[in-house]
Amino acid sequence: MRRFVLIAIPYVWLLALFLVPFAIVLKISLSDAAVARPPYFPQFDWAEGIAAFIAELDFENFVWLTEDDLYWKAYLSSLKIAVVSTFFTLLAGYPIAYGMARAPEEWRPTLMMLVILPFWTSFLIRVYAWMGILSNEGFLNQFLMWIGVISEPLTILNTNSAVYIGIVYTYLPFMILPVYSALERLDGSLIEAAEDLGCSRLTAFWLVTVPLSKTGIIAGSFLVFIPVLGEFVIPSLLGGSDTLMIGKVLWEEFFSNRDWPVASAVAVVLLLLLVIPIVLFQRNQQKQQEAEQ
Amino acid sequence: MNRMSWFNAVSLTLGFAFLYIPMVILVIFSFNESKLVTVWAGFSTKWYGELLQNEAFLNAAWVTIKVAVFSSTMATVLGTIAAYVLVRGGRFMGRTLFSGMIYAPLVMPEVITGLSLLLLFIGIGLDRGVFTIVLAHTTFSMCYVSVVVSSRLVTFDRSLEEAALDLGCSASEAFRLVTLPIIAPAVISGWLLAFTLSLDDLVIASFTSGPSATTLPIKIFSAVRLGVSPEINALSTIMISIVTVGVITASLVTKHQVARQKREEQAAVRT
Numbered sequence: 001m002r003r004f005v006l007i008a009i010p011y012v013w014l015l016a017l018f019l020v021p022f023a024i025v026l027k028i029s030l031s032d033a034a035v036a037r038p039p040y041f042p043q044f045d046w047a048e049g050i051a052a053f054i055a056e057l058d059f060e061n062f063v064w065l066t067e068d069d070l071y072w073k074a075y076l077s078s079l080k081i082a083v084v085s086t087f088f089t090l091l092a093g094y095p096i097a098y099g100m101a102r103a104p105e106e107w108r109p110t111l112m113m114l115v116i117l118p119f120w121t122s123f124l125i126r127v128y129a130w131m132g133i134l135s136n137e138g139f140l141n142q143f144l145m146w147i148g149v150i151s152e153p154l155t156i157l158n159t160n161s162a163v164y165i166g167i168v169y170t171y172l173p174f175m176i177l178p179v180y181s182a183l184e185r186l187d188g189s190l191i192e193a194a195e196d197l198g199c200s201r202l203t204a205f206w207l208v209t210v211p212l213s214k215t216g217i218i219a220g221s222f223l224v225f226i227p228v229l230g231e232f233v234i235p236s237l238l239g240g241s242d243t244l245m246i247g248k249v250l251w252e253e254f255f256s257n258r259d260w261p262v263a264s265a266v267a268v269v270l271l272l273l274l275v276i277p278i279v280l281f282q283r284n285q286q287k288q289q290e291a292e293q
Numbered sequence: 294m295n296r297m298s299w300f301n302a303v304s305l306t307l308g309f310a311f312l313y314i315p316m317v318i319l320v321i322f323s324f325n326e327s328k329l330v331t332v333w334a335g336f337s338t339k340w341y342g343e344l345l346q347n348e349a350f351l352n353a354a355w356v357t358i359k360v361a362v363f364s365s366t367m368a369t370v371l372g373t374i375a376a377y378v379l380v381r382g383g384r385f386m387g388r389t390l391f392s393g394m395i396y397a398p399l400v401m402p403e404v405i406t407g408l409s410l411l412l413l414f415i416g417i418g419l420d421r422g423v424f425t426i427v428l429a430h431t432t433f434s435m436c437y438v439s440v441v442v443s444s445r446l447v448t449f450d451r452s453l454e455e456a457a458l459d460l461g462c463s464a465s466e467a468f469r470l471v472t473l474p475i476i477a478p479a480v481i482s483g484w485l486l487a488f489t490l491s492l493d494d495l496v497i498a499s500f501t502s503g504p505s506a507t508t509l510p511i512k513i514f515s516a517v518r519l520g521v522s523p524e525i526n527a528l529s530t531i532m533i534s535i536v537t538v539g540v541i542t543a544s545l546v547t548k549h550q551v552a553r554q555k556r557e558e559q560a561a562v563r564t
Contacts (some may be wrong), residue, residue, distance in 0.1 A: 002464070008384055010375035014394040017432040023407035025415055096308035099301035111305070113544050118312055120536050122493050124517070125529040129315035132322070133522045137331050172312065219315070230402025232496055237517060247404045254408060254500075264412070267405045277340060278400050282511050 029264035093175030158240035184215025364430035365487035372438025388401035407500030421503030445479035
C-alpha cells in the first residue's frame, strides 16, 4: 500500500502536468482557430461522443505550416544555426577541456569550478552582457577601432553573428564538461606509446586522443544542439528581425498573433525534429555506461 | 607533456577570458556614473540606490524568491520520491512511461513546456499567477532533482539498508535513519539546482504567469529589450555576486566534508 502511494504521487503529478498538457497541445494543433475564447475548435463535448470529436479534427494547421514558407524557413534556419553553433562550441570548448585535463592535478577542482560558475549565473544576464559588448558603440567596436583594425564600427548586434557568439558563450560549459571528463580518463601512456612508435604529436592527437574522447564530444554536441534548436532568449535579444528561429516564431505566433492552433502545430513539428537527436543522444549515453561497466 | 603546455596555457587563458570578460565588464560598468553604459564617467553607486527604490523590481524579486523557494522545495520532495521509486521500486506497471516522463522534460524545449502548461491551465480554468508558476517550475525541476538523487542512490551500498531492516527498523525508519543521511548531499544539491533553475527561468514563467505575478527574469527581459541600462547592470552585479559567493561556499563545504569523511574512514580502518 505504502509502495503504491509512493509510486503514485510523482506519477500522477507528471501525468497531470507533463503528459496531459502535451496531449492538449497535440489536440489543439489539430483544431481550428475560432474567434471565441478559448480560441480553438472543436471543444470536447461529452454528449456528442469521441467519434464526432475526432471527425472534427484535421491537419489544416500542418498544411498551413508547409504552405507558408516562413515556417519551413524558420525550421531550416534553426537547424542551420544549431549545427553551426554546435560546431563552433566544440571548436572553442575542446582546447579548454584539453588544457584542463592536462593541467596540474591540484588546479583541476578550481578550473572545474570556474567552468561551472557561469552555468549557475543567470542565463539572461549572460546574454545581456553581450548586448553592451556587440553594439555599435560597444566595447568590441571601441577596442577594434582603438587598435586600428577597423575605422568604422561593425554592425554585429542584431545579426546572426551575434546569435552565434551568444550561443557559443552560453553553452560552452555544456561542451567543456563532458569532453573534459572523457579526456581526464584518457591514459597518457597511450599517447606516449603512439609518439614512441613514430607518430608526430599532431597525428597522435588525431589517431589516439580524438577517437578516445569521442563519447565526450558526442555528448557535449547533443547537450548544445538539442536546447539550441528551441532557443528563444538568444535570438530575441541578440538577433535581428531577419534571425529566424523556431522558438522565436512559436513565441510570436502565440503572444503576438494569438493563433493557438498554429503555435501548437509549430510546437509539435519542433518536437518531431528533436526526436532523432534525442534518441541518438540516449544511445551514446548508454554505450558510454556500458563501456564504463 | 611539458612540450605541449604552452598551448594548454594559451587555450586555458583565452577560454577563461572569453567566459569571464563579459561578466567583468558588466560588473565594472554597474559602478559607472554615466547613463551611457559604454562610456566611463567616474565611479558611482547611484544605480544601486535607484534600483533599491524601484518598486517594480523589488516586487518582482520578491515574487521570484517566493516561487523559487516553494517550487524547489516541492520539486526536491517529489524528485527524491521519484528517484527512490525508479532505483528501488522494482518493477511496476508503467515504469517505462514513468522514467520517460522523468527524462523527457530535461530535453524538452522551454517554449513547448511553457505553451503546453499554459494551455492546460486555461483548459481547466485556473487563474494564472504565483501558484501556476510554482506548479510549472516544480514539474520541470523535479526531473532534474530526480536525476541528481538517483545517480547517488545507484552508487550506494544497498546492504546498509538491508542491515537496518534486519536489525528491526521499519521501512520508513530505515529510509529516515540510513538512506536519507547518505543521499543528503545529493538532495541538497538537487534543491540548489531546482532553486537556481527557478530563479533563472524566463520562458516557462512568461507562459504560465498572469498579470498579477511578474518575476524578475520577465521584468529584466522586458527592460533589456529596450537596450542596455546601468540599472540592469547593477541588478546583474548583485545576482552574479550572490551566485559567486554561493558556489564558492558550497565547494569549500564539500571539500571540507570530503576531507572529514576521509579522516573518519582512516580512523575506522585503524581501530
